[in-house]
Amino acid sequence: MSKLVDNWTQWLKSSRFSYMNEVQRQQALLWLFDIRDNILDRAALKNNDTLLDVGTGTGLLGFGAYERIKDSGKVILSDAFSDCLEECRKIAENSGITEGMEFLQSDAADIKLPDNSVDVVVMRSVLVHITDKLTPIREFYRVLRKNGRISIFEPIIKKNTKYYQLINPDNFANYEQIKEIEDKIASDRDDPLVNFDEHTLGNDFVKAGFKHIDIKLSIESSTYEVDPAMIDPWFNTPPSPDRPPLKQRFIEFMPEVEVDEFLERLKIELGGKSITLNSPVAYVYAEK
Numbered sequence: 409m410s411k412l413v414d415n416w417t418q419w420l421k422s423s424r425f426s427y428m429n430e431v432q433r434q435q436a437l438l439w440l441f442d443i444r445d446n447i448l449d450r451a452a453l454k455n456n457d458t459l460l461d462v463g464t465g466t467g468l469l470g471f472g473a474y475e476r477i478k479d480s481g482k483v484i485l486s487d488a489f490s491d492c493l494e495e496c497r498k499i500a501e502n503s504g505i506t507e508g509m510e511f512l513q514s515d516a517a518d519i520k521l522p523d524n525s526v527d528v529v530v531m532r533s534v535l536v537h538i539t540d541k542l543t544p545i546r547e548f549y550r551v552l553r554k555n556g557r558i559s560i561f562e563p564i565i566k567k568n569t570k571y572y573q574l575i576n577p578d579n580f581a582n583y584e585q586i587k588e589i590e591d592k593i594a595s596d597r598d599d600p601l602v603n604f605d606e607h608t609l610g611n612d613f614v615k616a617g618f619k620h621i622d623i624k625l626s627i628e629s630s631t632y633e634v635d636p637a638m639i640d641p642w643f644n645t646p647p648s649p650d651r652p653p654l655k656q657r658f659i660e661f662m663p664e665v666e667v668d669e670f671l672e673r674l675k676i677e678l679g680g681k682s683i684t685l686n687s688p689v690a691y692v693y694a695e696k
């Protein structure tokens with residue numbers, strides 16, 4: 409874990425929203441609920457389904473699924489980290505959930521469940537934190553029953569809008585260097601956040617043996633006016649508890665003093681301007 413965030417629960421509950429004002433925070437939550445509903449709709453849940461939520465975090469998908477199948481099915485909330493499962497247990501207890509839900513500490517690459525034991529796997533934004541994505545996808549195939557369904561969502565971060573696409577090259581003497589650094593960061597094969605896209609995901613599902621693979625790519629767009637005070641948090645907020653903030657990535661390629669100069673220039677360049685950020689996301693559905 410990075411020194412900036414102690415654990416996943418802390419990141420999920422507060423760090424990821426740290427650069428947002430209250431309105432943006434509420435919008436982000438509505439956006440998450442929308443994604444949850446899309447993932448669960450695509451999973452076409454049925455009575456008596458046993459559903460596995462991989463990398464459940466604070467239970468976004470698992471509790472949503474429970475609402476849909478609690479009368480006859482079973483939901484297994486799994487995560488590699490115990491703090492997440494403790495948080496989910498607390499939520500379940502406070503919600504009076506006593507049956508139809510199980511908690512499983514398990515790495516996605518080594519799921520502690522027998523072969524052919526679940527009907528549905530759902531997952532949101534977990535592969536994006538795992539360098540080798542094929543091994544967990546093979547695990548999903550193994551634990552699913554024949555004709556079992558999988559419905560997942562992953563952000564395709566490598567295709568997000570880059571800062572160099574938002575600024576005027578004439579205003580930055582080192583524009584080409586900035587561009588090169590951002591492109592290098594976005595194509596780092598060892599960085600789980602960016603070492604994949606919708607095509608490589610699809611290929612991994614094929615390699616694992618899945619059929620009826622359906623990939624829906626959509627481009628999430630957000631337009632807003634930049635408050636210069638947002639820039640430091642953009643560069644200093646870790647993208648996950650175990651990955652360095654963007655500023656640290658820049659420092660790998662450029663002296664810190666120059667990164668700081670770039671950030672100050674960026675505040676002047678973007679402050680008060682309306683910008684549009686595009687973030688492609690992929691929904692993948694498949695069957696065993």
Ligand SMILES: C[S@@+](CC[C@H](N)C(=O)[O-])C[C@H]1O[C@@H](n2cnc3c(N)ncnc32)[C@H](O)[C@@H]1O
Pocket residue numbers: 416420462463464465466467468469486487488489492514515516517531532533534537538
């Ligand atoms: C961005 S959060 C998503 C949480 C939740 N799915 C949601 O939609 O809010 C990523 C989650 O993946 C979990 N995770 C990270 N690496 C994992 C791994 N190798 N195996 C299982 N879970 C993992 C983290 O603990 C965290 O809960």
